Amino acid sequence: MTELLAKLLGRLPIGWLQLVHNKTRLPAAVAGVSFASVLVLMQLGFLGALVGSIRLPYDQMNADILISASDMNTPADGSPLPRQRMFEALSVEGVARATPLYYGKIEWKQSDGTIRNLDVFGIDPSSETIRNPAIEARLADIARADVALIDAKTRNAPDGLFAQIANGQPYRFEVKGRTLTVVGTFEIGGGFTADGYLVISDQTFLRLFPQRAAGAPNHILVSLAPGADVRSTIERLRAVLPAYDSSVRTVAEAFDKDRAFQTTQRPVGLVFGFGIVIGVLVGIIIVYQVLSTDVAEHLKEYATFKAIGYPQRFFLSIVFEEAAILAALGFIPGFVVSLGLYAMIAAATGLPLAMTGARAVFVLIGVLGMCLLSGAIATRKLARANPADLF
Structure with a gap:
């Protein structure tokens, strides 16, 4: 792994070496990122299942245009x-x-x-x-x-x-x-x-x-x-x-209105939306704690590099390297666990709950961004530090 990262980065993979140096912190950090990935994937899955269940009656309508009451939000309500x-x-x-x-x-x-x-x-x-x-x-x-x-x-x-x-x-x-x-x-x-x-x-x-x-x-x-x-x-x-008393829309437009109503105004849609936000915040906090602790432990080493002329972007690259590795290592088990939970819940409830490629890619990008943001926050202390004061 070290050799592969060295070829990819064109330098010694300092971030990877710092992560594997502490045998207990790395598994804990990966578990934290995995937990956040599972939480976000499950909330997105439930939200997707809600949207899928909203779509079901509209898919059955043999029509091009739907005329409903002007106060209609879902097929079951309205005059x-x-x-x-x-x-x-x-x-x-x-x-x-x-x-x-x-x-x-x-x-x-x-x-x-x-x-x-x-x-x-x-x-x-x-x-x-x-x-x-x-x-x-x-x-x-x-x-x-x-x-x-x-x-x-x-x-x-x-x-x-x-x-x-x-x-x-x-x-x-x-x-x-x-x-x-x-x-x-x-x-x-x-x-x-x-x-x-x-x-x-x-x-x-x-x-x-x-x-x-x-x-x-x-x-x-x-x-x-x-x-x-x-x-x-x-x-x-x-x-x-x-x-x-009448509202005229295509069936697709009626579905879009129903979906917007149930995901933004009904409690169940709002709960799933907040669940996604909470999952992201949990991931940011966990990764920030890991990276900030790592930066604090190696502050003198970083200060030495800083004193001999290494720019701030060098330290950012090390922390971002750690953040990207944590994102990749944490997302994979989180994705696998989510697949199992999707299958179990779909079988038990009959909800249209299924993993999509777009959702997996979206969450992977989100987890990577979450980890990079945590890394950027963790390096603020180093950016403000004066090398002469650290010895």
């Missing part, structure tokens, strides 16, 4: 829309199809008394509202009263239940005073606010939620005619639909 807006949208040039989407939540009580929260899509079975082959293949089934399809990725469901349903054995359960018959499955996945999804017809939805009116869906999904321009169609829709 219902007058169904009249759907007919008004159909009269706009460039619109080929407009279909209502009803959105609700139910509690699915298990035999052991535990409860699973399900987000419910109420759709028109005569229209391809949802972009999911497994759902599209069973539209005729859910057209029957009180018939449903369930998300096979729903968390903590009874063992073997979804295999049983997939093999043609219906499953019945009671909710809101009605008995639903589940005849098929599809896959979407749970998130932070729901364990999974349930798809039923709009008529079944209205029977399940009697307080809701047929003339007030949550969203209207708009598909464009071939060759129609999205931006021009949105502008025409905005000119026709009243802004006081």
Whole structure:
């Protein structure tokens, strides 16, 4: 290692030699950097899982444009829309199809008394509202009263239940005073606010939620005619639909608004954001303590070099060398541990938690910057020191 660093640096790797000289400090410093790396990677992973779970319902919408209530932030909140807006949208040039989407939540009580929260899509079975082959293949089934399809990725469901349903054995359960018959499955996945999804017809939805009116869906999904321009169609829709109760966006724009709301205004998003900041601060403090102690122990040696004319950048290069080595040695085990934790948590919770190359590179660069910043702070004492006063 010493020879390799000597070739890379073009000089004796003083920083590396100082790190390995103390047999206990180096492992402690690497462990500290690894801990900070794990903390940041996990918080970014949770934040990514939150964003991924926010995206799930939008990915299922078979539409180019989404019309929602003007106060809508997430698919589940916001006021219902007058169904009249759907007919008004159909009269706009460039619109080929407009279909209502009803959105609700139910509690699915298990035999052991535990409860699973399900987000419910109420759709028109005569229209391809949802972009999911497994759902599209069973539209005729859910057209029957009180018939449903369930998300096979729903968390903590009874063992073997979804295999049983997939093999043609219906499953019945009671909710809101009605008995639903589940005849098929599809896959979407749970998130932070729901364990999974349930798809039923709009008529079944209205029977399940009697307080809701047929003339007030949550969203209207708009598909464009071939060759129609999205931006021009949105502008025409905005000119026709009243802004006081309707908001017109592409599905991607609706997702972006939802993501910004949940990551900056909802507690869970803010907690993960603060977790990232805390991880960075922990890493800076640990590396600073290691490097500042090292500088203090070798202050007389550094002063000798300073007295014979070595510039400040020479000492910075030594400390930065130490900082870069700590960043590399600390990130690798932190990355490996994070991969294991990602797999464990994803398997236990069903959250869309996965390591991405961009995230790994981003954190590596961040850890390197964190260590270099700590090194720059640690050398301030040396920059102010007078060699004559150190002997």
